[in-house]
Amino acid sequence: MWWLISVGAIAGAGAGWCARRTASTFVGNRTVRCGWCESLCAAGVAVTVWCGVLGRDPEPALLPVAALFWWWCVSLVATDWCARRLPNALTLPGFAVIVVLACAAGRAPAALVGGALLATVYLGLHLCAPRSLGAGDVKLALGVGAAAAMGGGGAWVWAALLAPTFTAAAGCVALVRARWRRSRSTPDAPSSPNLPHGPAMCAATVLALLATHLP
Structure with missing residues (x-):
């Protein structure tokens, strides 16, 4: 179980890096601080995988879905926090996915x-x-x-x-x-x-x- 949680944390850190880069494209001249997106996604994906392992019906696709969902959420959080906007390029495609x-x-x-x-x-x-x-x-x-x-x-x-x-x-x-x-x-x-x-x-x-x- 612990190796899967560790993999989740690593995948989450990568998703957080992508989320920070994504948010940076929407916030203009404002800077999204390095580190907090990666930390939040790493902890979030690891906890999600842990909850999935403990759950009654673990899903095999939980890790990639969790990484994708946390990337989406953190991208939105960072963009809204820094620029006070939620771009259509994130909200509507996210709903479709x-x-x-x-x-x-x-x-x-x-x-x-x-x-x-x-x-x-x-x-x-x-x-x-x-x-x-x-x-x-x-x-x-x-x-x-x-x-x-x-x-x-x-x-x-x-x-x-x-x-x-x-x-x-x-x-x-x-x-x-x-x-x-x-x-x-x-x-x-x-x-x-x-x-x-x-x-x-x-x-x-x-x-x-x-x-x-x-x-």
Whole structure:
């Protein structure tokens, strides 16, 4: 088991390197720091493989699928965090690939319904408050909703609920930090936090799917 987890960590590091290079093509002059994409993907793929080994029905294609999924998520997280955007070149093809994988696993109806439901919810929120939820979040909801639905209804619900919870918690921390900086007369302290929602969506989906693989 440990050799497979080690291979997963190495494959994840490679996926993280690719994710950093991918994000760098979308963030313009801003720099994606070296190391954190590789570390996150290495740990993520290793944990995913570990959960798959412990699961009741280990899948032989888990390692390459996990590396691909973590590359996609980390590419989106890095791009949204650095540039506050979720490119169509990542969100929509990602949804298409997830649907193809769902078809191969015999879970296409669940993936399509899950993606459509979450995207519909996000579309309604975007129309009501376009400044708080962008169109890129709506498109990303297709992919993460489809991916979460492949883990079952429970995974989909947890992914849908955890994403806004993570963003709200991060917003509270950022708001407290901004007020503390203003109290110390820091001139460049922002008056209100401007946090991307994409990282929370990806993190919630990953955690929900990992929980479904545990025995």
